Amino acid sequence: MPTPITSSLDVLHVTEACAGGVRRHLQLIIPELQRQGVRNGLWTFSARAEQNFAADVATWEPAPAFVQFQTLPRAIWPGLLWLLRCRLQKIVATLQPRCLHLHAGWAGLLGRSIRWPDTIQLIYSPHAFGILSGQSWLRRTILPQLETRLAERTHAYILVGPDECREARMMKLPEQKLHLIPNALPEDFAAGLLPREQARARLGLSARTQAILVPGRLAWQKGGDILLSALAQTRLPNPHTLFCFCGQGPQAAAWRRMARAGGIAGQVRFMDYLPDLRRLLLAFEAAVLPSRYEGLSYALLECLGAGLPLLVSDLEANLQDHTCHTFAAGDSDSLAQALPQFLASCQTRRPEKHHWTLSRQAEALQKIYAAASAPA
Numbered sequence: 001m002p003t004p005i006t007s008s009l010d011v012l013h014v015t016e017a018c019a020g021g022v023r024r025h026l027q028l029i030i031p032e033l034q035r036q037g038v039r040n041g042l043w044t045f046s047a048r049a050e051q052n053f054a055a056d057v058a059t060w061e062p063a064p065a066f067v068q069f070q071t072l073p074r075a076i077w078p079g080l081l082w083l084l085r086c087r088l089q090k091i092v093a094t095l096q097p098r099c100l101h102l103h104a105g106w107a108g109l110l111g112r113s114i115r116w117p118d119t120i121q122l123i124y125s126p127h128a129f130g131i132l133s134g135q136s137w138l139r140r141t142i143l144p145q146l147e148t149r150l151a152e153r154t155h156a157y158i159l160v161g162p163d164e165c166r167e168a169r170m171m172k173l174p175e176q177k178l179h180l181i182p183n184a185l186p187e188d189f190a191a192g193l194l195p196r197e198q199a200r201a202r203l204g205l206s207a208r209t210q211a212i213l214v215p216g217r218l219a220w221q222k223g224g225d226i227l228l229s230a231l232a233q234t235r236l237p238n239p240h241t242l243f244c245f246c247g248q249g250p251q252a253a254a255w256r257r258m259a260r261a262g263g264i265a266g267q268v269r270f271m272d273y274l275p276d277l278r279r280l281l282l283a284f285e286a287a288v289l290p291s292r293y294e295g296l297s298y299a300l301l302e303c304l305g306a307g308l309p310l311l312v313s314d315l316e317a318n319l320q321d322h323t324c325h326t327f328a329a330g331d332s333d334s335l336a337q338a339l340p341q342f343l344a345s346c347q348t349r350r351p352e353k354h355h356w357t358l359s360r361q362a363e364a365l366q367k368i369y370a371a372a373s374a375p376a
Contacts, residue, residue: 008096009065011123011369012041014088016076016106019050019248020217022127024298025160025183026103027060032186032362034062038369041066043091045084045106047074050217050248051273066095076106084110092120099123099369101158105143112150123368124150125158128295129167130221144171151177156368161296161317179368183296184361189305190351192279199283203244203271210241210343213287213308215277215299218249218270223290223313228255229332230290230339232262237344241267244284248273281306286346288339292330294318305354309346311338323349 013030015022030040042057042064054069070087072080088110092100101123102111108124116122129147131140151173159165160183168178194202205211216222224245231243245255245268252270259268274280281302286309289300294317303310304321312318313329325342328334 008039008098009041010039010097011099011101012043012066012092012095012097013064013101013103014043014107014111015103016044016046016110017104017127018044018046018053019048020219021183021295021298022104023050023053023056025125025127027056028186028298028358029362029365030064031060031062032358033365034064036359036362036366038362038366040064041095041097043068043070043088045070045072045087045110047072047076048250052275056275081110081113085114089114092116101125101369103127108150109146112153115153121155121369122153123156123158124154125160126164126295127160128221128293129164129171130293131167131171147171147173156371158365158368159295161294163293163315163317164295166316179364181361181364181368182356183298183301184354184356184358185298185301185305186358189278189302193282193306194279196282199280202280203283205242205283208240210238211284212241212243212343213281213284213303214243214245214290215247215287215303216289216291216297217247218245218252218255220251221292221294222247222249223292223330224251224255225258226292226330226332226335227288227290228258228262228264228268230335231264231267233332234336234339236267237340241343243268243288244271245269246271246274246277278302281308282348284308285348286310286342289313289318290327290335291315291318296320305351307349307351309342309348311335311342 013026033040057067099121100111102108103125104127112122131144148171154177157168157178159168159178159180165180214227218224256270259265287303289297289312291313294315296317300318300320311325314326315329325338327338
């Protein structure tokens with residue numbers, strides 16, 4: 001049931017991507033904006049929401065002023081897109097938000113397919129354009145052309161990392177509409193981490209296991225198949241090393257089959273989605289993020305915030321700390337070469353304090369909302 005609404009909103013957030021980094025982004029940024037006096041609403045439509053998404057939203061504090069979930073029975077098709085378009089128009093007519101903040105691809109398409117009154121400003125956060133070789137012809141060819149057209153209706157783009165900025169400029173999106181506001185964590189993030197022994201007990205990890213975290217959705221973007229290919233050709237320095245994939249996604253079954261076929265099933269554990277993974281990070285000796293592309297990964301920021309050693313693909317968005325070990329993005333041979341030395345030398349360290357925090361991220365967003373809504 002939708003939350004009752006008694007007055008207009010400042011910002012209505014809209015997304016189909018109820019999983020992974022977008023889920024974590026909304027989980028952090030909406031309550032922080034609420035604390036800073038911004039009246040937020042959230043409307044989601046999805047057939048692939050991550051486990052317990054609605055229950056998670058119910059725990060946000062302060063809560064958004066309006067919440068509604070549209071559960072879809074199947075993948076989005078043109079007729080369903082039209083019905084969702086009508087639904088969004090009705091919600092906006094009722095709530096009268098000053099800004100529509102659209103998160104990720106489907107919401108960006110849906111929200112900008114409508115000609116809104118001049119009083120409503122459209123803010124788009126792609127979270128990762130992901131236009132690169134290896135993607136489908138549709139994504140590499142049609143989507144950039146479509147984005148160029150939709151830019152005319154977009155008052156501001158919120159980009160979370162340098163790779164997004166580079167792709168936006170490759171598509172020749174209007175420079176004056178591009179705003180880099182990186183993702184960030186709360187200042188007290190490390191205070192919420194469980195002690196190592198308690199975290200390992202929660203995950204059932206034995207004392208001799210060298211547990212390596214592989215966080216993120218089980219999706220092509222995240223490159224789990226690249227890691228599995230690398231493991232199949234790598235002799236690990238510690239026979240008790242276990243790679244723990246923590247997440248859900250469309251490649252789950254395929255990657256399990258891949259692990260069995262490669263003879264590495266004993267080196268891999270698929271732990272599914274863990275809602276409190278960020279509190280359990282000290283259970284792990286290190287983390288590997290083999291992403292093909294990223295906006296700016298919350299998993300990366302949280303591992304850094306916990307002091308975990310990191311082996312990451314050499315995307316600019318992943319190079320957030322000089323201590324990160326790297327390999328060539330998309331290259332399983334490069335990862336196979338890097339793994340043994342990384343695993344033999346990794347040691348947890350004291351996390352560095354970062355000056356860019358969640359509160360500053362929210363303050364920067366507020367300036368964009370205010371500028372977009374200001375009279376011309």
